[in-house]
Amino acid sequence: MSTTETDATGPAGVDERELAAGAQLSTAPKEEPPNVASIGVIGWLRWIWRQLTSMRVALILLFLLSLGSIPGSLIPQNSVDELKVQDFKAAHETLTPIYEKLQLFDVYSSVWFSAIYLLLFVSLIGCIVPRSWQFVGQLRSRAPRAPGRLNRMPAYTTWRTEADPEEVRAAGLAMLKKRRFRAHTEGDAVAAEKGYLREAGNLLFHVSLIVMLVAFAAGTLFKSEGGKLVVEGDGFANHLTQYDDFKSGSFFDTGDLAPFSFTLDRFEGSYEPSGPERGTPRVYKAHVTWSKGTDGAERKAAIEVNRPLEVDGTKVYLIGHGYAPVVTVRDGKGKVAYQGAVPLLPIDSNSTSTGAIKVADGYRDKNGKKEQLGFNAFFVPTFAGEGKGEMFSQFPAPDFPVLALSAYHGSLGIDSGLPQNVYQLDTSKMKKFEDADGELLKERLLPGETMKLPNGAGSVTFEKDLKEWASFQVSHQSGNGLALAGAVLALAGLVASLFIQRRRVWIRATRGADGITVVEMAGLGRSESAKLPEELGDLAATLHTGAPTAPDTADAPASAEDAESAEDPAESAAAQEAADHPAEGAEK
Amino acid sequence: MTLAAATNENLANISNVLVYSSMAVYTLAFFAHIAEWVFGSRSKVGRTAAALTGTAAAAPAVQVTARSKGGTAVLERPKVVTRSAAGTRDVPDGPGADGGTEQGDVYGRIAVSLTILGFLVEAGGVVARAMSVQRAPWGNMYEFSITFSTVAVGAYLLLLALKKNVRWIGLILVTTVLLDLGVATTWLYTDSDQLVPALDSYWLWIHVSTAIFCGAVFYLGAVGTLLYLFRDSYESKLASGGKPGAFATSVLERLPSAASLDKLSYRINAAVFPLWTFTIIAGAIWAGDAWGRYWGWDPKEVWSFVTWVVYAAYLHARATAGWKGRKAAYLALFAFATWLWNYYGVNIFITGKHSYAGV
């Protein structure tokens, strides 16, 4: 589309001034074939550099970048979900070593992916620097002088007038300047150019890409991110040891953790009671009391899903919510072996929850022997009612809470040293408590109810005080502001570069042999656009009011009737130029 | 409360009825467009062939834009002559689907009127759905799909209203809209339902509405690009003295010239690209608010990125010698394919953090 490049391959007879007029409407790098003959080491390096900074290679690198990011969406990524990666590895034994070699579980930090974007950014810098110089040069220089034959330009108009050529040029220059063209008179013509903001926007956009990359790199290298589940009444202090899970970038230092702590006072949830939206959270808030440092003033805050708590650049996000029934386990003698809130994990949108109660020590059986107890717990905040289908919650609010337990004793297996999922019971070394029929002992409890273990082994009570928990993600990422600034600037630059046309306008006024002045105007844009002829038409109309068409030129087309006859307007131009450009007529 | 719930359910039903009605209206529009094409083919247009064969050298290399604003002859504005860049084919646009025939034109107008009606009915369906769920109607793929086709038709009608030469898209557009609605109502349909807390943010309005808008308009651009490829090979075949098949001729000679199609789809893609960029930025800001990181290579994010990079590659291709024209067009189609995949494929086949993933 860009006339700058197609002109070069245009028909023979394009004179040099025409080429010069079209050149440099863009600072896009020129594609040059390598000069393979006289090449040394330096030559090769220069050739490689020129290749790397060419548009073609930028294009290929962009394409590679998009292809390269695809596997990361199809294969589980360590950076996104490590558990999924583990599952995948277990399921695909032959693929795993190959994928590991190719770093396909860490695509976005892999050597090959980094190579693509680093090359792209070297290319980008190599592109921006010379273009910026060139652009500054263009800003300082004047618009190129009018080409010899204006009627070869993409938009052209002409008329004959009785006004003086000098007058026409002066009026044209004033008009163009008023319309914020950079214009000057040279010889018999005015040359003007406008729309430099396009190039500026383009440079701004590409520079902003670099800014964003730097911000992203900083964010990744210095970030820290951890998860924590907190039951109502409990607290959290920002120390590494307190996290349930924690990830950080390579340059992160544990000393960087902002010192603060908070206590979850209360989780507040209310849900749409009816209609198609039944169950949708309407209020979903964690009320916390927090303080800076070790003895900062206490402050209250409410954390919501899209409204994190921010302390010194560290943000605390509300991620999830669930119930933590409070249970009391007593041994045969009635002594409390365990008491506490047991967080259970929701498995559906109505907060049907599962988990495990583990009594690791403090319990003795009726013979006084130390033993461990385990319970599989199933909890519904709103029970459907006896005999009404399965044990699934009907509503997320605790309207009719029921806790179902099944009981085991023996060894929990937590002493083996292997990390254990706190929400799952490993019953491989445990025995069932049996009911009268010899089946696994199971019971549904309402708040306040107690389940008796057989043979005086003790009891479990589902306390009336039902607690809720909230899970939080605590993250610290630097460079966010920089990334946002980069993004906004990139957007602004992009808009300027795509919507502003850079274009040139020339006005030539010469006195013909008959003493009548011939005015010619032409426009050249970076790309063909309907706006350019329109603008030229406006300019011409303005100029025309001061230098109206000479009345005696009957053959000059002044009305719209002959709009379809393409020859006419060109002819009047040709009439003047016919003498020095005999080839002109044939081309029309 | 129960009264409100009943109203909501009523609205949801009304929405469904409206969506089905719009399908019926679009089907009528579809037949009207078919009639337009069929009656249009009776004309003997042959403009492209005339411009490209035999008399090619004598064909006018200059087009004239008449600017008549009335007034006296002397104060008439000077006329502007335009000429295309050297090296491009100078072929006039085809007469459109109606082939310049009166009967075809009548059917075409009927089709457009029906499309307007279908658009209004469908838009009503989207609004009723939004009212029934009391939120932005973009919580799941069904809602996404009905909004998507509404916006695509709206954009097309807007271009028509702006007097752009786009009526030839009509048949293709109505066909795809019917497909989209068919898929939406049979496979993607979800009762009005809950929205997870993470989606409850004003960024939903900003991010998702612009995403749908970009997709719908990119779609129009992709149709232009695809037809450009056909029309371009048709023109080059004619220019090299070949003779395309009768069907191809009948269809393709009525389309705008390859240069016009190319320009149209470039304009569309270039105009939407900044908005798509903005969509991704808005999504990142929202992700930063909701999940504590603005970019985490979640599958949805990956594919938005891929789409963005391919469109950027397309814009670069157009500025690179040797990559203009067909090669750039292939890139544009690939870019739209990645957009489609990001919408359907990623939602259905890949589970990510985006909670409406899953049908």
Ligand code: HEM
């Ligand atoms: C991170 C990778 C890049 C992205 C996302 C990107 C994006 C874009 C976009 C969207 C445009 C369109 C704006 C317009 O048409 O005016 C553009 C134009 C341009 N880009 Fe890039 N670009 C990247 C890298 C590069 C590199 C490495 C170079 C240098 C070789 C480069 C040189 C250019 C040039 C010269 C233009 C203007 C083309 C013209 O004059 O029409 N870009 N770029």
